Amino acid sequence: MSPDEYCQQKTVQSGSSFYYSFLFLPPERRRAITALYAFCREVDDTVDDATDQSVARIKLAWWRTEVSAMYKGSPTHPVTQALQPHVAPYQLQEQHLLAIVDGMEMDLDQSRYLDYAGLQRYCWHVAGVVGILSASIFGYTNVQTLAYAEKLGLAFQLTNIIRDVGEDARKGRIYIPVNELQQFGVTAADLLNARHSDKFEALMRFQTERAQRIYDEALALLPKEDRRAQRPGLMMSSIYRTLLDEIERDGFQVLSQRTSLTPLRKLWLAWKTYVRA
Numbered sequence: 001m002s003p004d005e006y007c008q009q010k011t012v013q014s015g016s017s018f019y020y021s022f023l024f025l026p027p028e029r030r031r032a033i034t035a036l037y038a039f040c041r042e043v044d045d046t047v048d049d050a051t052d053q054s055v056a057r058i059k060l061a062w063w064r065t066e067v068s069a070m071y072k073g074s075p076t077h078p079v080t081q082a083l084q085p086h087v088a089p090y091q092l093q094e095q096h097l098l099a100i101v102d103g104m105e106m107d108l109d110q111s112r113y114l115d116y117a118g119l120q121r122y123c124w125h126v127a128g129v130v131g132i133l134s135a136s137i138f139g140y141t142n143v144q145t146l147a148y149a150e151k152l153g154l155a156f157q158l159t160n161i162i163r164d165v166g167e168d169a170r171k172g173r174i175y176i177p178v179n180e181l182q183q184f185g186v187t188a189a190d191l192l193n194a195r196h197s198d199k200f201e202a203l204m205r206f207q208t209e210r211a212q213r214i215y216d217e218a219l220a221l222l223p224k225e226d227r228r229a230q231r232p233g234l235m236m237s238s239i240y241r242t243l244l245d246e247i248e249r250d251g252f253q254v255l256s257q258r259t260s261l262t263p264l265r266k267l268w269l270a271w272k273t274y275v276r277a
Contacts, residue, residue: 003079003082008034014041039080042063127160145223148223154218166254180203196256201252215237246261
């Protein structure tokens with residue numbers, strides 16, 4: 001199996017909605033973004049699959065060394081071997097890839113965030129910087145496009161947090177800020193024990209409205225001249241905002257179930273966005 005095939009398999013197996021936006025890219029850019037996504041998945045799995053935190057930290061330290069090796073021209077992992085040819089053409093910054101690793105390590109260091117400002121710092125590492133790297137691969141002429149991509153990454157991560165509240169709680173992680181839980185009268189125990197209530201629905205409606213607002217803010221930042229190049233992000237935005245609508249329509253039943261869109265619906269939303277952008 002070649003490095004590119006490895007990354008493709010990793011991406012398909014993840015079942016991620018991002019895969020559907022990759023399908024519309026030219027081959028070279030598709031290989032680059034698939035390799036980047038596979039890198040993110042590998043590093044994320046290092047933490048999610050670990051039963052021993054010390055082992056996870058050792059593996060993350062290895063990934064930092066591997067990123068450095070990639071930039072020196074000697075990667076050893078299939079993911080970095082696939083990503084390395086795209087580093088120079090798309091000006092992918094080493095510091096951004098290392099920031100992703102740092103973000104994954106944050107999950108080992110803390111499982112609660114006191115306020116939204118703290119959560120934003122986490123989101124920048126695991127999603128905002130991924131948005132910047134992705135925008136570089138998609139192509140841009142106006143530097144403001146990177147600000148759009150960074151904010152769009154934040155919106156994506158907030159959507160993931162809303163979708164995965166119950167699943168994350170079962171792993172002992174609560175990403176909804178403590179002060180916002182207190183504001184709506186919802187306790188950590190409510191989330192850990194999947195206690196749905198009117199207060200919880202109000203809390204989740206607040207989270208959803210903020211995420212939708214950030215999508216609007218991100219899209220307002222996208223320069224017209226880069227809109228076509230950045231269509232993959234616009235496709236993902238359409239898919240994720242539709243997912244938020246579905247979650248709200250279901251009454252925010254995210255403590256005990258995972259709301260998702262069918263592959264066919266994701267593909268339809270991606271195609272519709274592609275032809276309209």
